[in-house]
Amino acid sequence: MSTPEIGTTVVHRRYVPYSHAHYAGNLVDGAYSLGLFGDVATEMCILTDGDEGLFASYDDVQFKAPVRAGDVLEITCELVRAGRRSRVMEFAVRVVARGAATEAQPGAAQLLDEPILATSARGTVVVPEST
Numbered sequence: 001m002s003t004p005e006i007g008t009t010v011v012h013r014r015y016v017p018y019s020h021a022h023y024a025g026n027l028v029d030g031a032y033s034l035g036l037f038g039d040v041a042t043e044m045c046i047l048t049d050g051d052e053g054l055f056a057s058y059d060d061v062q063f064k065a066p067v068r069a070g071d072v073l074e075i076t077c078e079l080v081r082a083g084r085r086s087r088v089m090e091f092a093v094r095v096v097a098r099g100a101a102t103e104a105q106p107g108a109a110q111l112l113d114e115p116i117l118a119t120s121a122r123g124t125v126v127v128p129e130s131t
Contacts, residue, residue, distance in 0.1 A: 004049065004079055005079070007080075008044065008047065008079045009078045010040045010076070011074060011075070011076050012039060012040050012043070012074070013072060014036065014075065015070075015071075015073075016032070016073060018069040020032060020069060025066075026068045026070065026099075028066075028069060028071075030063050033063075033093045033121075034058075034121075037075070037123065038055060039075070040091065041077055041091075043077075044077050044089060045127055049130075051127050053127045054127075056123075056125060056126050057124050060121060061121040062120045062121070063119055064117050064119065064120065065095070065117065065118045067093065068099070070101070071097065071099065072095070072097035072109075073094065073095060073096065074093075074096045074115065075092070075093050076091065076092045076094075077090070078090050080122075085129055086126055087124065087125045087127060088123070088124050089122070089123055091120065091121045091122070092119070092121075093117075093118045094116060094118065095112065095118050096111065097112060
């Protein structure tokens with residue numbers, strides 16, 4: 001397998017179900033974003049190395065805005081450095097749509113004009129040595 005290309009990007013979108021709300025105001029815990037980062041990192045490793053890889057560490061995690069049940073999230077992962085076995089990736093969770101329920105319209109939601117950066121991180125994943 002050849003050296004992974006720096007700048008390779010993976011994007012997922014996910015609806016946050018109300019069953020994941022843990023706090024007042026339908027807030028979702030920060031670990032939810034970290035789980036999503038694991039999902040995009042797994043796809044990145046499959047794409048670049050033909051293996052799911054294993055998360056080794058986070059260098060930085062920033063919780064910048066709340067994630068709520070009813071949100072639609074866009075999760076991105078960009079490969080920023082590739083070593084012999086390590087892959088450094090930058091991650092972001094952005095809210096692209098948000099529930100806007102009212103008593104008259106309990107299922108109302110709206111696309112946001114500008115996505116909200118909710119969580120960002122940088123992390124390292126390891127993959128098996130190429131043969």
